[in-house]
Amino acid sequence: MFENLSQRLTQSLKSIGGRGRLTEDNIKDTLREVRMALLEADVALPVVRDFISRVKERAIGAEVNKSLTPGQVFIKIVQQELEHAMGEGNVPLNLSTQPPAVILMAGLQGAGKTTSVGKLARYLREKHKKKVLVVSADVYRPAAIKQLQTLAAExxxxFFPSSTEQKPVAIAQAAIDYARKKFLDVVLVDTAGRTAIDEVMMTEIQQLHTAVKPIETLFVVDAMTGQDAANTAKAFSEALPLTGVILTKVDGDARGGAALSIRHITGQPIKFLGVGEKNSALEPFHPERVASRILGMGDVLSLIDELETKVDRDKAEKVARKVMKQGKFSLEDFRDQLVQMRDMGGMMGMLDKMPGMGNVSSQVKGQLDDKMTVRMEAIINSMTPKEREHPDVIKGSRKRRIAAGSGTQVQDVNKLLKQFMQMQKMMKKMKGGGMAKMMRGLGGMGGKMPPGMLPKR
Structure with missing residues (x-):
């Protein structure tokens, strides 16, 4: 997300000149570039106007500290205004009510509402240790009810059963009564979506809201719809007392206009980002971290959060001990590292969060393609346990069998083995604790980028 905006802003902010202070003259061209970058990112025009005027007002006449350049002072102002546009910090869910806390999900069809209910249910169960009940009040799509049942099991x-013959209000009230009797903490109510905003839909969801009195009413919107996301958000915020927004499919949105527009238009905070298809791919929204990513400064805090929650520490420790003792690890260990990396959003997702890597990631995308790691994993899966532990036994006929089983070519198997042997040599040199310490420090990230996978200079 924000790839295009990040590149344009980074380039334009480098051109700030001047010596002792920022003046209208030395920021004029850069402000024009920033305006163009925001418009290209599909940020709503009123938001762009407000943003530029706030930056200009703060920047003109700003004193430049001896230890900073005018460009650095200007970047700091732009970063603070990006944060202001998206909200003044993370706004958590409000669950402080007599249980069960009811959360109503609203949005258009196809925005990822039902998927977000599943993700949010998992988040509340794992992070907040809540007992969660999910229910579908979408009486127009039997598939939506079945989808939610499947997600609840995952x-x-x-899951509270419902059917297309029932009324949405009756479904939600029955689910809340059930949750009260079972002493459950949270009820997530999925609602019907439409392909476009219409009066019938809005009346129905208003009646549902009045009947269940939710403590949170979350608007789920697809980030990839850009300005349309902002317009839809406006319509929903006029019809319902929204308390927050879940922005979905941000992993597929290179522009990022919706994230910068929605807070301004609805007056409500973005509370979560949907960052992938997996039911764990939901992140609390932190404006300061996102602003940092937009300006190419990385997002180390989110990377640390992912390491904390998604890395298997026991496996990392086991591999570290093995490396320290024997100076090597197996293809099985290597595969585990690849799987953990994929769970963290893949190599590109990790690179995007590292400081100064925004531009690098686009240059090396061809060489650090996540499809490559999936292919490597498939090759290792096609090997026998013995082959994974002793790759030196893999000769001609075995290579052909592994290639056929993984849907790859023999040269792909050769390439993986060559990269792995290079890694083994590196491990032997680091025997005695060097590599083990590094792997512990990175929480198991060591070994994810063998020499053969690094981009050629």
């Missing part, structure tokens, strides 16, 4: 929360 994320290990309770």
């Amino acid at each position: 994320v290990d929360v309770e």
Whole structure:
């Protein structure tokens, strides 16, 4: 997300000149570039106007500290105004009510509403240790009810059955009564979506809201719809007392206009970002971290959060001990590292969060393609346990069998083995604790980028 905006802003902010202070003259061209970058990112025009005028007002006449350049002072102002546009910090869910806390999900069809209910249920169960019940009040799509039932089983929360013959208000009230009797903490109510905003839809969801009195009413919107996302958000915020927004499909949105527009238009905070298809791919929204990513400064805090939650520490420790003792690890260990990296959003997702890597990631995308790691994993999966532990036994006929089993070519198997042997040599040199310490420090990230996978200079 924000790829295009990040590149344009980074380039334009480098051109700030001047010596002792920022003046209208030395920021004029840069402000024009910033305006163009925001418009290209599909940020709503009123938001662009407000943003530029705030930056200009703060920047003109700003004193430049001896230890900073005018460009650095200007970047600091732009970063603070990006944060202001998206909200003044993370706004958590409000669950402080007599249980069960009811959360109503609203939005258009196809925005990822039902998927977001599943993700949010998992988040509340794992992060907040809540007992969660999910229910579908979408009486127009039997598939939506079935989808939610499947998701509930996957994320290990309770599902309240409903059918297309029932009324949405009756469904929601029955679910809340059930949750009260079972002493459950949270009820997530999925609602019907439409392909466009219409009066019938709005009346129905208003009646549902009045009947269940939710403590949170979250608007789910697809980031990839850009300005349309902002317009839809406006319509929903006029019809319902929204308390927050979940922005979905941000992993597929290179522009980022919706994230910068929605807060301004609805007056409500973005509370979560949907960052992938997996039911764990939901992140609390932190404006300061996102602003940092937009300006190419990385997002180390989110990377640390992911390491904390998604890395298997026991496996990392086991591999570290093995490396320290024997100076090597197996293809099985290597595969585990690849799987963990994929769970963290893949190599590109990790690179995007590292400081100064925004531009690098686009240059090396061809060489650090996540499809490559999936291919490597498939090759290792096609090997026998013996082959994974002793790759030196893999000769001609075995290579052909592995290639056929993984849907790859023999040269792909050769390439993987060559990269792995290079890694083994490196491990032997670091035997005695060097590599083990590094792997512990990175929480198991060591070994994810063998020499053969690094981009050629």
